Amino acid sequence: MTLLQASRPGELSTAGKLAVYGALLLWSLVVFFPLYWVAITSFKQPVQVFGGPLYLPFVDFAPSLDAWRYVLVTTGADTLRPYVNSLIVATASTVLCSLVGSMAAYGLSRIAYRPTVASVLLLLASLALTVTLVLGAGLSLWWSLAAALVVFLVALRPLQRRFRSHLGNDDILFWIVSQRILPPVVSAIPIYLMFQRIGLLDTHLALIVAYMTVNLPIVIWLMVDFFDGIPRELEESAALDGASRFRIFFDLMLPLARPGLVATTLLVLILAWNEYLLALFLSTAHAQTMPLLVAAQNATRGPQWWTMSVLILLMIVPVMLVTLFLQRFIARGLLVGAVKG
Amino acid sequence: MKSGHWRDWIDEQSGRLFIAPAVAVVLAFSIFPLGVSALLSVSRFSLQAGGVDLAFIGALNYRRLLLGSQQYHFLGTQGELPVWGGPVLALVVALFGAGFVRSMRGLPDARRWTAGSAGALGCLLAATLLAPLGPFQARAAALIEAADVPWFAWLGGVALSLVALALLLQRLAPGRIGIAGWCGRLLAATFTMVLAMLVIATGGRGGQPGSMLTTLFYVVGGTALQFALGLGLAMLCAQNIRGRDFFRLSFFLPLMVTPVGVAYTFRMLADMSVGPLAPLARWFGMGALTWAQDAWSARWVVLLSDAWQWTPFMFIVLLAAVEGQSREQVEAAQLDGASSWRVFRDITWPGIAPTAAALVLIRLIEGFKIVDLPNVLTNGGPGIATESMTLHAFIDWRTLNLGGSAAVAYMLLFVATVSTVSFFQFVVRPARGPR
Numbered sequence: 154m155t156l157l158q159a160s161r162p163g164e165l166s167t168a169g170k171l172a173v174y175g176a177l178l179l180w181s182l183v184v185f186f187p188l189y190w191v192a193i194t195s196f197k198q199p200v201q202v203f204g205g206p207l208y209l210p211f212v213d214f215a216p217s218l219d220a221w222r223y224v225l226v227t228t229g230a231d232t233l234r235p236y237v238n239s240l241i242v243a244t245a246s247t248v249l250c251s252l253v254g255s256m257a258a259y260g261l262s263r264i265a266y267r268p269t270v271a272s273v274l275l276l277l278a279s280l281a282l283t284v285t286l287v288l289g290a291g292l293s294l295w296w297s298l299a300a301a302l303v304v305f306l307v308a309l310r311p312l313q314r315r316f317r318s319h320l321g322n323d324d325i326l327f328w329i330v331s332q333r334i335l336p337p338v339v340s341a342i343p344i345y346l347m348f349q350r351i352g353l354l355d356t357h358l359a360l361i362v363a364y365m366t367v368n369l370p371i372v373i374w375l376m377v378d379f380f381d382g383i384p385r386e387l388e389e390s391a392a393l394d395g396a397s398r399f400r401i402f403f404d405l406m407l408p409l410a411r412p413g414l415v416a417t418t419l420l421v422l423i424l425a426w427n428e429y430l431l432a433l434f435l436s437t438a439h440a441q442t443m444p445l446l447v448a449a450q451n452a453t454r455g456p457q458w459w460t461m462s463v464l465i466l467l468m469i470v471p472v473m474l475v476t477l478f479l480q481r482f483i484a485r486g487l488l489v490g491a492v493k494g
Numbered sequence: 495m496k497s498g499h500w501r502d503w504i505d506e507q508s509g510r511l512f513i514a515p516a517v518a519v520v521l522a523f524s525i526f527p528l529g530v531s532a533l534l535s536v537s538r539f540s541l542q543a544g545g546v547d548l549a550f551i552g553a554l555n556y557r558r559l560l561l562g563s564q565q566y567h568f569l570g571t572q573g574e575l576p577v578w579g580g581p582v583l584a585l586v587v588a589l590f591g592a593g594f595v596r597s598m599r600g601l602p603d604a605r606r607w608t609a610g611s612a613g614a615l616g617c618l619l620a621a622t623l624l625a626p627l628g629p630f631q632a633r634a635a636a637l638i639e640a641a642d643v644p645w646f647a648w649l650g651g652v653a654l655s656l657v658a659l660a661l662l663l664q665r666l667a668p669g670r671i672g673i674a675g676w677c678g679r680l681l682a683a684t685f686t687m688v689l690a691m692l693v694i695a696t697g698g699r700g701g702q703p704g705s706m707l708t709t710l711f712y713v714v715g716g717t718a719l720q721f722a723l724g725l726g727l728a729m730l731c732a733q734n735i736r737g738r739d740f741f742r743l744s745f746f747l748p749l750m751v752t753p754v755g756v757a758y759t760f761r762m763l764a765d766m767s768v769g770p771l772a773p774l775a776r777w778f779g780m781g782a783l784t785w786a787q788d789a790w791s792a793r794w795v796v797l798l799s800d801a802w803q804w805t806p807f808m809f810i811v812l813l814a815a816v817e818g819q820s821r822e823q824v825e826a827a828q829l830d831g832a833s834s835w836r837v838f839r840d841i842t843w844p845g846i847a848p849t850a851a852a853l854v855l856i857r858l859i860e861g862f863k864i865v866d867l868p869n870v871l872t873n874g875g876p877g878i879a880t881e882s883m884t885l886h887a888f889i890d891w892r893t894l895n896l897g898g899s900a901a902v903a904y905m906l907l908f909v910a911t912v913s914t915v916s917f918f919q920f921v922v923r924p925a926r927g928p929r
Contacts, residue, residue: 174735176727176730177727177730177731177741180723180727180745181741181744184744184747184802184806185744187748187759187760188747190759190770191755203768206768206772206773208770253515253516254516256512256513256515256516257513257515260509260512260513264508266509277525280526281529284529284530285533288530289548325513325517329517329520331911333859334862334907334911334914335524336903336906336910338863338865338884338891338899339527339528339531339887339903339904339906340527340531342530342891342896342899343528343529343534344523344527346530347530362519363523365519366519366522366524370520373516397501397504398505398508398509398512399508402512423749427752427753429753429866430863430865430884430888443752444752447752447755447758448754448870451870456758456761461755464755465755465759468751468752468755469750469751472750473747476743476746476750477743
């Protein structure tokens with residue numbers, strides 16, 4: 154570390170600077186080389202891919218636009234559809250997720266919830282009842298839900314009167330965050346069966362709801378911290394002026410938490426845009442998303458590296474544009490509050 | 495005024511209305527599927543004419559994974575007992591003993607050590623009873639056979655003895671940690687001990703780790719590597735140099751590539767005959783190297799591709815944490831002649847530790863879900879060497895063994911929960927300090 158020793162505070166010695174730049178350039182190479190390889194592969198023809206490594210377009214090989222033409226023109230319609238699907242699904246689920254998630258985060262940050270243990274257990278019991286009725290007794294989903302609801306409403310009061318212990322906000326938060334530990338593969342099959350029953354399989358709505366569910370814990374977890382960081386006095390004075398809670402939330406708190414909201418939204422957008430497993434379970438043709446199309450290039454004749462590369466590059470573009478647009482928020486180091494826990 | 499009433503009502507209910515949508519969504523699409531999944535995991539699923547059939551078969555799916563025909567797949571194959579096995583196990587037990595002793599600070603010495611050794615011995619005992627593999631398997635099987643009890647009753651017995659041990663420990667160290675806390679500690683300790691035994695049993699010659707240890711290798715190894723790289727890069731980028739914004743933005747790029755894309759990209763790169771590294775490999779005389787044929791090299795390729803994608807995430811957040819610290823303290827220390835290493839150890843690290851701990855927790859949670867990379871890179875092979883638990887469950891699902899798939903998924907849920915909650919309790923909480 155003596156190499157990095159500052160000659161003056163905050164300034165590096167020349168050798169130190171060289172070492173730092175060397176390391177950073179090395180890592181840039183690690184980052185860029187795979188992307189470079191994808192980029193040049195998209196300009197290669199099959200024979201140039203399988204003939205051995207070729208590194209420089211125009212020097213090693215004559216670049217061709219065949220793969221691009223194939224993806225954008227020949228099968229353009231087949232590409233466009235998943236692309237639009239991905240855009241719709243990722244955008245809609247991200248917007249919904251950020252809205253619902255930050256509302257819940259605000260509630261958990263500012264309002265004291267005290268659900269009784271009895272009500273929570275009863276709720277879980279009625280859900281279990283629904284599942285049993287649907288799968289065990291073969292009742293339709295809506296009837297089972299109605300039956301469970303009746304049981305819940307009838308039993309709630311007596312139970313609450315008898316057992317009085319409470320849970321707190323931290324418990325709710327931990328419960329929601331713990332949903333993220335849940336691997337998607339645990340819930341994928343039941344969600345598949347569920348959407349099959351409601352007839353939503355292979356629709357945008359199914360994917361939007363599914364992505365929203367899996368990403369909700371992240372939004373809530375990160376946003377609670379941002380809301381915690383905003384002084385309470387601001388709200389109190391607004392409340393004194395007669396603003397309702399919703400007014401306070403939308404007109405005061407959300408703008409104040411914007412940096413955090415932007416960073417969180419970006420993260421969730423990337424996750425939704427790139428999601429593969431749930432899309433694989435829940436969509437076949439109509440709602441197919443881009444990651445599935447990328448994977449589909451692994452045809453029976455082996456991976457079509459050139460078209461796959463084109464698709465990978467096409468997939469980076471929207472995320473890159475959004476990131477560039479939002480970069481001033483990220484660059485300012487605003488993600489830091491995000492994980493203070 | 496009527497609308498006024500309506501608004502008042504909304505305002506009164508606002509507390510509930512804020513979290514109601516989120517709770518409803520999570521209940522409907524997380525808890526509900528969790529219940530269905532639990533039901534599936536204790537059933538046999540089969541397609542019938544005009545529908546599906548679910549037959550209740552009890553814990554058979556789990557039994558298959560832990561003690562039966564799928565054991566090799568999930569837990570691994572037992573090899574010869576390696577030389578390092580004994581010392582490693584002793585080390586783990588000693589570490590836990592020390593941990594128990596430490597958590598009872600404030601007690602008289604004699605009682606501390608008694609409680610510590612009781613804790614360590616207790617988890618060793620529990621692990622021996624639980625260990626389904628290794629030199630202990632024969633003993634465990636014999637015990638079960640001799641006692642002639644169903645295995646779930648036996649598992650219940652182990653759980654009860656854990657609770658009894660927790661009660662004992664609580665008596666030895668009154669008032670510091672509740673019974674639930676002791677149960678959690680013992681569960682974490684037992685889990686680690688079982689893992690250590692599994693590693694020893696499957697690590698010897700002829701042994702083969704199953705999908706659980708492979709997943710943990712990706713999770714633990716991957717997170718450690720990503721953290722080290724991310725921290726190093728963040729420290730470099732936090733220096734006063736030109737072009738920081740460029741590095742910051744470009745290091746973010748791998749995150750934007752879809753994991754399937756990352757997997758295929760690395761499959762291209764790792765191709766030793768026509769990939770970009772082929773001449774290099776030939777030059778080193780490794781032209782004939784087929785990494786996909788060797789279990790460990792295949793695992794490393796998966797791990798490295800994952801690190802390529804996720805190191806940027808660590809980097810971005812750690813950089814933000816480093817830059818969020820005040821410069822004055824660092825500059826004052828530098829004026830006093832403190833070395834860079836001292837500055838890092840005494841000022842920077844304590845400042846970013848809470849962020850780092852929470853960040854590692856996030857990556858631990860996400861790491862357990864790895865599936866695209868092993869699926870595309872190696873298809874889980876050679877054999878089952880690179881299969882993660884999610885891929886294991888996915889392959890079961892693809893062959894319509896929904897019950898078995900759900901059982902694997904539930905085991906994954908158990909492993910992930912115990913690991914992440916332990917990490918949260920033992921690392922994140924202390925790092926965050928009192929709130």
